[in-house]
Amino acid sequence: MVKLAEWRGKEIFRKYGVPLPRGQVVRSPAEVAGALQSAGIPLPCVIKAQVLAGGRGKGGAVRFASTVAEAEEATRAILALEFKGEKVREVLIEEKLPIARELYVSLTLDRSRRLPLAMASGQGGVEIETVDESAITRVLIDPFPGLVGYERRRLVQAFGVTGPVAKSVDDLLGRLWRIFVEEDAELVEINPLAVVGERVVALDAKVIIEDDAAFRHPEFGDVRDDRTPLEEIAREKEIAFVQLDGNIGVIANGAGLTMATLDVLAEFGGKPGVFLDLGGTDDPKKVTEAFLLMAQAKPAAVFLNIFGGVTRCDTVATGLVEAMRQVPDAERFPLVARIRGNNEAEGVAILRSAGITSLSDLKESVQAVVAAAGGRA
Ligand code: GDP
Ligand code: MN
Numbered sequence: 001m002v003k004l005a006e007w008r009g010k011e012i013f014r015k016y017g018v019p020l021p022r023g024q025v026v027r028s029p030a031e032v033a034g035a036l037q038s039a040g041i042p043l044p045c046v047i048k049a050q051v052l053a054g055g056r057g058k059g060g061a062v063r064f065a066s067t068v069a070e071a072e073e074a075t076r077a078i079l080a081l082e083f084k085g086e087k088v089r090e091v092l093i094e095e096k097l098p099i100a101r102e103l104y105v106s107l108t109l110d111r112s113r114r115l116p117l118a119m120a121s122g123q124g125g126v127e128i129e130t131v132d133e134s135a136i137t138r139v140l141i142d143p144f145p146g147l148v149g150y151e152r153r154r155l156v157q158a159f160g161v162t163g164p165v166a167k168s169v170d171d172l173l174g175r176l177w178r179i180f181v182e183e184d185a186e187l188v189e190i191n192p193l194a195v196v197g198e199r200v201v202a203l204d205a206k207v208i209i210e211d212d213a214a215f216r217h218p219e220f221g222d223v224r225d226d227r228t229p230l231e232e233i234a235r236e237k238e239i240a241f242v243q244l245d246g247n248i249g250v251i252a253n254g255a256g257l258t259m260a261t262l263d264v265l266a267e268f269g270g271k272p273g274v275f276l277d278l279g280g281t282d283d284p285k286k287v288t289e290a291f292l293l294m295a296q297a298k299p300a301a302v303f304l305n306i307f308g309g310v311t312r313c314d315t316v317a318t319g320l321v322e323a324m325r326q327v328p329d330a331e332r333f334p335l336v337a338r339i340r341g342n343n344e345a346e347g348v349a350i351l352r353s354a355g356i357t358s359l360s361d362l363k364e365s366v367q368a369v370v371a372a373a374g375g376r377a
Contacts, residue, residue: 002209002220005050007092009205012183016175019201023094029072041095047074050090051083102192103159104128107180116141120158124192147177168199184213230297239290246271248373249299253278253311261305270370273299280310287319295327301373304337313339313347321354334372338365
C-alpha cells in the first residue's frame with residue numbers, strides 16, 4: 001500500500017486538472033516567505049502537517065495564519081509536532097479559501113462486490129466513519145465503460161448541488177475516475193471537497209496506489225511507508241513483523257498459521273499486539289534476532305505457535321532459549337510455547353529445561369497466554 005501524503009496526492013490532482021488551492025510544500029520556517037511569494041499564495045493562508053494520519057484538523061496539525069510572521073510561527077510549531085507517532089517533516093502552505101459547503105467524495109474498490117465504488121456525501125469535512133449511513137450515497141461502477149453520465153448525476157444529486165456547482169462536480173468526477181484508473185489507485189478521496197463560489201475545490205487529497213502496481217510508479221519509489229520504527233528494522237533484517245493494537249506477541253511460522261493463530265487468540269478474548277512470521281527459518285540466530293525485536297515491542301505475554309516442517313522444532317527452541325537469555329530481566333514477559341511437528345520431542349525438552357511453559361493443545365495454550373497477558377481466558 002503506497003499511501004501518498006496530501007501534497008503528493010495534490011500533485012497528481014494538478015496533473016489531471018482537479019481544481020486546487022494555490023500551495024507549496026516547505027521543510028523549514030525560513031522557506032515560508034519565499035514559498036508564499038513564488039507560488040502566489042495570498043494571505044490569510046493555511047498551514048498543514050504532511051503526515052499520513054487523518055484528523056489533522058481536529059488534532060492541531062492544520063493552522064491558519066494572516067501574516068507572514070504568523071505563517072512562519074505556525075510552520076515552526078507544526079514541524080515540531082509528532083502527530084500520532086509520526087514526525088512532521090513537511091508542511092503544505094496554501095491559500096485559505098472561503099468555504100460555502102464541505103462535501104465528501106471518494107473512489108475505492110468494493111472487494112466483496114469486486115467493483116470500483118464511488119462514495120459521496122453532502123456532509124464532508126468530518127471523518128466519513130462518523131457520517132450517518134443514510135447521508136452517504138454509494139455507486140458501484142462498471143469498470144469497462146467507467147464512471148458514466150448517469151452514475152455521475154446520481155453522485156451530483158447526493159451533494160444536493162445545482163447549476164454551475166453541479167457542472168463543476170460532474171467535471172471533477174470524470175477527472176477522479178481517470179486518476180483512479182490511470183494512476184493505479186486503490187483509493188482517491190477528497191474530504192473536504194469545498195464549494196467555493198460557483199465551483200468545487202479539493203482542499204484535501206488522499207491517494208493510495210496499489211502495491212501490485214507500484215513497479216509502474218517509480219516516481220513514488222522514495223515514499224516512506226507508514227511502517228513503525230520496529231517494522232522498519234524488521235524489514236531491513238527481512239523479518240516479517242507487524243505491530244497491532246493489542247498486548248500479546250505472536251510468533252508463528254507461515255502466513256496461514258500466523259493468521260489462524262491471531263484469529264484463535266481473538267476468539268478467546270486475547271488481543272494480538274505484534275506478530276512475527278518466522279517462515280521457513282532454519283537458523284537459530286535469526287530466531288533470536290526476531291525474538292529480540294519482539295521483546296522491544298514490550299508485549300504483556302508472548303505466544304509461540306510453531307509447526308515444525310522445514311523449520312525444526314529444536315532449531316526454534318534453541319533460538320528462543322538463547323533470545324530469552326538476552327532479554328534483560330526487567331523486560332521479561334510470560335511465554336507460552338506450542339511446538340508441534342519435526343523434532344518436537346527435542347524442542348519441547350529444550351524449552352522445558354529452560355523453564356518455558358510448553359503445551360501441545362491449541363485451546364489450552366491460547367487460554368494460558370490470554371490469562372498471562374491479563375485478559376479474559
Ligand atoms: P484532515 O483533518 O487531516 O483530514 O485535514 P483536512 O485537509 O481535511 O483539513 C481539515 C479542515 O481544515 C478542513 O475540514 C477545513 O475545515 C479546514 N481547511 C483546510 N483548508 C482550508 C481552506 O483553504 N479554507 C478554510 N476556510 N478551511 C480550510
Ligand atoms: Mn481531510
